[in-house]
Amino acid sequence: MKKILAFDIGGTKIAYAIIDENGNFTNEIIKVTTPKTSAGIYDLLETVIKGLEDRIDGIAIATAGAINNENNKIISHVGNLPEKYNELDFLSLSTKPILLENDANAAGWAEFKMGAAKGTKNAVILTLGTGVGSGIIVDGKLLKGKSGSAGEMHVRFGFGQERKCTCGLWDCLETYVSGNALTTDAKLYMSTDATSYDVIRGLKDNNQKAQAAFEHWQSCLENALVMVGNLFDPEVIVLSGSMAQFVEYEKLNNQVNKDILTQPLVLKLAKFENNAGMLGAALLLLEKL
Amino acid sequence: MKKILAFDIGGTKIAYAIIDENGNFTNEIIKVTTPKTSAGIYDLLETVIKGLEDRIDGIAIATAGAINNENNKIISHVGNLPEKYNELDFLSLSTKPILLENDANAAGWAEFKMGAAKGTKNAVILTLGTGVGSGIIVDGKLLKGKSGSAGEMHVRFGFGQERKCTCGLWDCLETYVSGNALTTDAKLYMSTDATSYDVIRGLKDNNQKAQAAFEHWQSCLENALVMVGNLFDPEVIVLSGSMAQFVEYEKLNNQVNKDILTQPLVLKLAKFENNAGMLGAALLLLEKL
Numbered sequence: 106m107k108k109i110l111a112f113d114i115g116g117t118k119i120a121y122a123i124i125d126e127n128g129n130f131t132n133e134i135i136k137v138t139t140p141k142t143s144a145g146i147y148d149l150l151e152t153v154i155k156g157l158e159d160r161i162d163g164i165a166i167a168t169a170g171a172i173n174n175e176n177n178k179i180i181s182h183v184g185n186l187p188e189k190y191n192e193l194d195f196l197s198l199s200t201k202p203i204l205l206e207n208d209a210n211a212a213g214w215a216e217f218k219m220g221a222a223k224g225t226k227n228a229v230i231l232t233l234g235t236g237v238g239s240g241i242i243v244d245g246k247l248l249k250g251k252s253g254s255a256g257e258m259h260v261r262f263g264f265g266q267e268r269k270c271t272c273g274l275w276d277c278l279e280t281y282v283s284g285n286a287l288t289t290d291a292k293l294y295m296s297t298d299a300t301s302y303d304v305i306r307g308l309k310d311n312n313q314k315a316q317a318a319f320e321h322w323q324s325c326l327e328n329a330l331v332m333v334g335n336l337f338d339p340e341v342i343v344l345s346g347s348m349a350q351f352v353e354y355e356k357l358n359n360q361v362n363k364d365i366l367t368q369p370l371v372l373k374l375a376k377f378e379n380n381a382g383m384l385g386a387a388l389l390l391l392e393k394l
Numbered sequence: 395m396k397k398i399l400a401f402d403i404g405g406t407k408i409a410y411a412i413i414d415e416n417g418n419f420t421n422e423i424i425k426v427t428t429p430k431t432s433a434g435i436y437d438l439l440e441t442v443i444k445g446l447e448d449r450i451d452g453i454a455i456a457t458a459g460a461i462n463n464e465n466n467k468i469i470s471h472v473g474n475l476p477e478k479y480n481e482l483d484f485l486s487l488s489t490k491p492i493l494l495e496n497d498a499n500a501a502g503w504a505e506f507k508m509g510a511a512k513g514t515k516n517a518v519i520l521t522l523g524t525g526v527g528s529g530i531i532v533d534g535k536l537l538k539g540k541s542g543s544a545g546e547m548h549v550r551f552g553f554g555q556e557r558k559c560t561c562g563l564w565d566c567l568e569t570y571v572s573g574n575a576l577t578t579d580a581k582l583y584m585s586t587d588a589t590s591y592d593v594i595r596g597l598k599d600n601n602q603k604a605q606a607a608f609e610h611w612q613s614c615l616e617n618a619l620v621m622v623g624n625l626f627d628p629e630v631i632v633l634s635g636s637m638a639q640f641v642e643y644e645k646l647n648n649q650v651n652k653d654i655l656t657q658p659l660v661l662k663l664a665k666f667e668n669n670a671g672m673l674g675a676a677l678l679l680l681e682k683l
Contacts, residue, residue, distance in 0.1 A: 171656070180657065227540045243532050243539075250532075250627020251516045252657035257624035259655055261617045263552050272655050274620070328550045331563070335546035336625065338539020366548055366561050367460070368469070368541035 109390055110154065110161045111383035113208060114146070114168040115139065116185030121153055122380070123161060124387040128219050134380060143190040147198075154199050163202035165390040166195060167211035167382030171254030176204045176389070180252060184271065204390040208232075210247055210256065211385035212377070213240015216343050218388050220376035225340040229333045230375065231258070233326075233348035236271065237279045240385075241337060247389075262328060278332075281325035284348050287318070294318035305351060323352065327360055330372065334365035345375030398679055399443065399450045400672035402497060403435070403457040404428065405474030410442055411669070412450060413676040417508050423669060432479040436487075443488050452491035454679040455484060456500035456671030460543035465493045465678070469541060473560065493679040499536055499545065500674030501666070502529015505632050507677050509665035514629040518622045519664065520547070522615075522637035525560065526568045529674075530626060536678075551617060567621075570614035573637050576607070583607035594640060612642065616649055619661065623654035634664030 107126040112119060122134040140146050154164060170191055171181035179191040196203055206214070213222075213230035217240070222228035226245045232238040239256040241248035248255045259270065259277045268280035268289060280286055284301050291299035294317045295307070304322075307315020333342055342361075344352055358372040377384060396415040401408060411423040429435050443453060459480055460470035468480040485492055495503070502511075502519035506529070511517035515534045521527040528545040530537040537544045548559065548566045557569035557578060569575055576590035583606045584592055593611075596604020622631055631650075633641055647661040666673060 181655070225540075227544075243537060244535065246533065248532060248626070250656065251514075251629045251659075252627055254656040255516075255625065255627035257627075257655045259624045260549065260621040261551065264614070264617070274653060325553070328553070332549040335548045336544065337537070338541055338544035338546075340540045364563060366470070366546045367539065367543040370540075 107162045107391060107394060108160060109163050109165050109387040110157050111165045111387040112150065112153075112167065113380075113382040113386075114166060114186070115208070116169065119146070119149065120379070120383060122383055123157065124165075124384060126391050128384055128388060130380070130384075134383075139186070141187060143187045143193055146187065146190060147193055150195075150198055158199060158201065161201065163204065163390050163394060164199055165211075165383070165386035166203070166205045167208040167386040168205060169208055171252070171257075172205045172207050172210070173253040174249050176206055179205070181254060202390065202394060204386060204393065206386050206389055207238075207253075208382040209238025210240045210249075211383075211389065212238075212345055212375075212381035213242065213343075213385065214247060214389055215377050215381040215385035216240070216345065216375055217242045219384070220381070221343040221373040222341050227337065227339045228341045228343065229337055229339045230343040230345060231329070231333070232346040233283060233344060234346035235284050237283045237329075238346075242339075243337070258329075260332065262325070278329050282322065282329050284346075286325070287322045287348065290318040290322045291315075294321065301348075308351075319351070323357065326352065327357055327364070330357065330361045331364045334361060334367055334370050338367040339370055341371045341373055343373050343375050345377070345381065349374055396451045396680060396683060397449060398452050398454050398676040399446050400454045400676040401439065401442075401456065402669075402671040402675075403455060403475070404497070405458065408435070408438065409668070409672060411672055412446065413454075413673060415680050417673060417677060419669070419673075423672075428475070430476060432476045432482055435476065435479060436482055439484075439487055447488060447490065450490065452493065452679050452683060453488055454500075454672070454675035455492070455494045456497040456675040457494060458497055460541070460546075461494045461496050461499070462542040463538050465495055468494070470543060491679065491683060493675060493682065495675050495678055496527075496542075497671040498527025499529045499538075500672075500678065501527075501634060501664075501670035502531065502632075502674065503536060503678055504666050504670040504674035505529070505634065505664055506531045508673070509670070510632040510662040511630050516626065516628045517630045517632065518626055518628045519632040519634060520618070520622070521635040522572060522633060523635035524573050526572045526618075527635075531628075532626070547618075549621065551614070567614075567618050571611065571618050573635075575614070576611045576637065579607040579611045580604075583610065590637075597640075608640070612646065615641065616646055616653070619646065619650045620653045623650060623656055623659050627656040628659055630660045630662055632662050632664050634666070634670065638663055
């Protein structure tokens with residue numbers, strides 16, 4: 106049975122595990138702190154790969170950043186990783202097959218192949234974490250666009266200058282429906298030092314200000330879901346990431362289906378949590394072997 | 395050489411022509427007023443088809459409304475055509491092959507195969523007319539979604555209730571970047587009885603209020619183009635429809651490429667005008683014969 110060494114490279118942690126061709130994690134998932142330099146990251150990957158190389162058929166890497174259509178190169182800047190990380194020559198890490206994919210795309214692929222979007226052909230997986238990522242499945246394939254960077258959820262919601270986005274523009278979707286966005290709403294509706302955690306705690310205590318903050322956040326999410334429904338006509342929209350667990354699925358599902366012009370869709374919570382990126386990258390590589 | 399009888403069915407006119415497999419219109423394009431009942435439309439189509447049936451290999455119909463993935467049925471309501479138009483049994487019109495496609499999708503396909511997006515694999519064609527339509531090409535295929543209605547450009551730009559959209563929601567893209575949207579801007583920046591025509595005339599006369607109205611309209615269009623660029627990472631965005639000729643392409647192209655996170659794209663004016671729908675529908679059918 107084929108086995109893939111899968112990595113998930115994030116700004117704070119690097120996780121890795123061996124995944125077999127059925128999508129099972131065959132050993133424990135190891136997590137280490139992300140080295141502070143890109144050379145340090147390269148050395149870490151190399152050391153791990155050297156130690157496991159004789160047991161695996163390939164290496165799959167889920168990472169922040171846009172990945173080209175050949176799945177071997179980062180083609181964008183990657184804000185929360187060290188300088189020149191995007192210039193690393195990942196292919197030189199091993200003579201075994203190596204595949205890179207954007208972490209949100211990889212997580213989306215895992216949900217599509219084995220998770221909440223299994224059995225569909227058209228699905229959108231939104232990752233609501235600190236920011237917002239997406240994996241978009243069109244007719245059974247990942248939407249990559251001409252260069253591989255399709256699915257950037259930077260769509261302006263508004264014409265003013267209310268919320269500055271990490272992309273440099275104002276009022277992108279990300280500034281309204283991410284974890285950071287809920288912190289913005291916490292400050293607007295609760296107090297200037299409140300965060301998303303205070304909103305979540307407040308919901309449990311029936312705090313009205315927390316409820317107002319959450320309602321606003323969720324109504325913005327509804328706008329985003331209507332956009333996704335109208336543009337892509339997916340069978341299912343899957344929500345993943347740290348914020349996904351707080352969403353009122355039935356209520357939002359009904360409202361979205363009332364508002365879209367396309368045919369009914371289903372809103373679902375993701376099946377996989379933090380390991381979806383590794384799993385999806387491994388499954389993508391297995392299809393190519 | 396194969397020949398297709400192609401129709402374009404709109405709320406005011408029905409156009410038809412015979413198109414050969416090279417995409418050439420082999421005779422004059424005939425235009426007739428759209429009958430006031432759906433039975434009247436059916437009878438008209440039947441009469442035209444009967445008269446030409448022995449000279450053609452199939453019938454292609456570009457029409458308002460969302461078309462299913464089998465290209466044989468309208469699956470949405472069609473506002474500007476008679477009641478029950480969407481229930482017509484188009485397949486019973488002839489024993490020759492019949493294909494239906496949404497008019498904006500068909501026009502997009504014509505631009506993709508023979509027009510401004512020729513030679514690309516990922517392109518978005520926006521039709522800026524009374525409303526806004528789209529034909530989205532992903533990896534060389536029309537984006538249709540699960541049911542065929544993908545590409546509905548109903549994305550809310552704003553959270554208030556500024557401009558009511560035909561879809562029932564507020565402040566959709568269509569209310570900011572269509573011909574009707576320019577009339578809204580004309581009323582805001584010029585006078586309460588001004589229309590989009592006054593803006594266009596005013597631009598020629600260097601009327602400052604007209605310029606302000608147009609600037610606002612074009613800045614909203616820029617938002618729409620950044621959205622399309624970030625979501626689909628296309629090689630080219632093509633603008634068609636009655637408003638497309640007024641756009642400042644070089645200026646907007648530069649601004650969009652400054653603002654997107656994806657790789658550079660090219661903004662272009664469509665090659666084909668009103669006949670793109672017939673041509674695209676014919677080309678789609680020719681691929682299936």
